[in-house]
Amino acid sequence: MKLRSIFYLMILSTMLLACNDKDNAEIGNDFYSQGEYQKAIDSYNEYLKLKPSDEIILYNRGRAYEELGQYDKALRDFKKVIEIDPKNESALLSFGKSYFREKDYKNAAFQFEKAFKLNTSSSKSALLLARALHRDGQVEEAMEYYNIAISNDNKNGEAYMYRGALKIFLNQMSGGCSDIQKAKNMNTEEAESLYNQYCK
Template sequence: MKYIYIIILMTIGLGSCDEKDELEKANEYYNSGDFKKAIQSYDEHLKMKPADEIALYNRGRAYEELGLYDKAIKDFLKVIEIAPTNIGAYLSYGKQFYREKDYDNAAFQFEKAYKLNTNSSQSATLLARAYHKSGEVEKAMEFYNIAINNDNENAEAYLYRGALKIHLNQSGGCNDIKLAENIGYKGARDLYKKYCN
């Protein structure tokens, strides 16, 4: 009886190692940019653990990288169902609306993510961008400011706040774009040359 118990424990342990190995392998494929192989490995892992929110989210991101947006959305929605506090899933789901130029629904999803963590500079930036695109410039400015207050190295927030200031004929726009350039945002130099020289 004692030996049977040990064999059962070893079998459970090996199963856990296989699950972990498959997930690690999937993550390695994802990080190397081999999204098709990553999806295959996530699929294998999810056969054993279908409610693994990390594997589901990462598979959704891999689908997204391949432009398979319908499949990505299904994974993001499943993550939200399983773990309604997963900020990444709301942001990724919101980005789909943003890609479709449905800025109101994008803002709705980004706002959910922001409310889950009001210190998130990324959530605030994406929310600002959605408001900016939908023409709600006061809200956009508010959230660009929040994004920068949450992370004073957020080049994207500086860049787009600067662009919005220039559009609104407010002072400080060129300074913001220069800060984005100094932080290393690609394209900031061209924008600075276009509007600030």
């Protein structure tokens, strides 16, 4: 009888711990969606004490660090996610963005290309790869990936805007302004000022 009671207590304790873990993860996600990034990190930290290899929560914590401008900590989380799952597209994109932010466009393009190869129908990956190539001076390759980004999603205003900017750089004014006009019609940030600067 005593052994049975101990057994039930152990099961109950395990269930309570599991519920608490789940609560910490969900609470962290709630805080994140409300813009309470430090509180989100605190909740994720509690969760990760018992499940340190949960790649979803590690990634979410990395994004929260990123929102707070704590890029080194964010990068550490993204790297850990990629170690756990080298095919995690979101972590590869975030890793690439950290290189892009540091103006290391070659390494940014390398990470974005890995993400794109995992999902060739992704407009976002193609756009980020195009932007890194564009900044690295690889204009033909950049144009190819801007085209892919638009082909994958013809409502990607950013892709139109940046492709338009590249066309203008290449003295293709008509095509460039047409792309920027499309981006402007989609209310893409910066498209109107770009249009006013080059196309009026």
